[in-house]
Amino acid sequence: MLLFPMVYAATRSVSNKAPLPSKRANARSRAFDVKQFLDSTGLGRKVGTYDRKATVFAQGDPAKHVMYIQDGGVKLTVVNETGREAVVAILGPGDFFGEACLGGQHICMATATTIAPTVVLVIEKNEMIRVLHEEHEFSDRFIAYMLARNIRVEEDLIDQLFNSSEKRLARTLLLLARYGAPGDPQKSLPKVSQETLAEMIGTTRSRVNFFMNKFRKLGFIHYNSRKIHIDNSLLSVVLHD
Amino acid sequence: MLLFPMVYAATRSVSNKAPLPSKRANARSRAFDVKQFLDSTGLGRKVGTYDRKATVFAQGDPAKHVMYIQDGGVKLTVVNETGREAVVAILGPGDFFGEACLGGQHICMATATTIAPTVVLVIEKNEMIRVLHEEHEFSDRFIAYMLARNIRVEEDLIDQLFNSSEKRLARTLLLLARYGAPGDPQKSLPKVSQETLAEMIGTTRSRVNFFMNKFRKLGFIHYNSRKIHIDNSLLSVVLHD
């Protein structure tokens, strides 16, 4: 399983569900360079380097740092009492995570696991608060980020409220594939396990397997042990009944 | 139907699902007074007054203003292609809405309907951006708000990913009731129609009716045509299996 390699590095980030393309571009394409800013202020002094499948922090850990992804990718998951796992977000370069501690959250509500070799800037909570207060450009940029992030999560919620698991799977595949070679109608994405897809859309692996086979039989997607190929125009039909 | 009157005025806001109590207190209990600030800067010059069930803006409208609820309550809903409706959030005094336009959203993605006579401050998008950039205290406060809001929506999403509709209903009732008289184990809340509850938790009225009756038979809740009474300790058992 080799998830989300540089495909996402190029496009800067990915949510497990519904990022508004306009939003995303908007939040990221400003002249202000976050990485450069963090370096210049010394905020990004501390760098964390992780292998694939490493745990950056775990649900329940004390929450004292905000992370800024420089390279790689991170999956945020939560587990419930029964041990079932759900994927809350999949983040890439340019995304923050752990930012909830800024609002007084003392404990991490999710586990952050890398899905590729990853480099993050580790920003101490109080420093982040101080700089957000002092530096206009940075707080502007952070507000834009939070607005975009909020819209993504709301869209994920709406997706859950409205759609059947078949549609949610189709939507998730399309969103993941969007970040492949643009202009290519035959998008492909690195293999994501059916288990992970199930955790993303909140259903069982049985169900994912069932629909993956259905989509394949209908010719909407193709896959082998290392890639999933998606025919955008065909699969998107599923979303519109 | 007389929804969410001053119960919420006292506690300042409510989400349809999972506000973290700590977060909420944190985001709101700072010395900084948003209303006063908006008044002093002239940002809150424009005031909107609405009856109950009035539409502040509709899905698809151009998005040009950020609203700050001074009094009353607002429900954000979206409809899908088939006309089905979902409640994204229920907001009260101290909450912002329409803030997505700050991130470049040109069109309202939801409909904002009042659920009580409501007064909002109407802030022009560009003024809001300018002041967020210039005024530290205000941007700090807005960031705290966005962080809290984000956590609420994420928790709603997690609730959807994990829980059955029975648990989601129990959770929603408990959250709505939390804002009643504190310390009273017999919380009560103004009648919310089963239809609305169904839209909040993403299920059908049949299902809500089924569980409401079940909870009532078990003595977890009581209700008549104008009030719902909730026995907190009994109903919360549902959440833990």
Added chain:
DNA sequence: TACAAAGTGTGCAATTTTGAACAGATTTGC
């Protein structure tokens, strides 16, 4: 007061989803 509109209690068949099992295929790490 009386009618229309909104909300509730029921029932039920059809559909969707879960959850668990098990064998075979593939990948990973020595």
Added chain:
DNA sequence: GCAAATCTGTTCAAAATTGCACACTTTGTA
């Protein structure tokens, strides 16, 4: 290269959920 771990394809019965229908009650209003 091999064993262990992970992932896939396939079952299937049980459980949850939908979608609809219809009668009844309450509320708002002319």
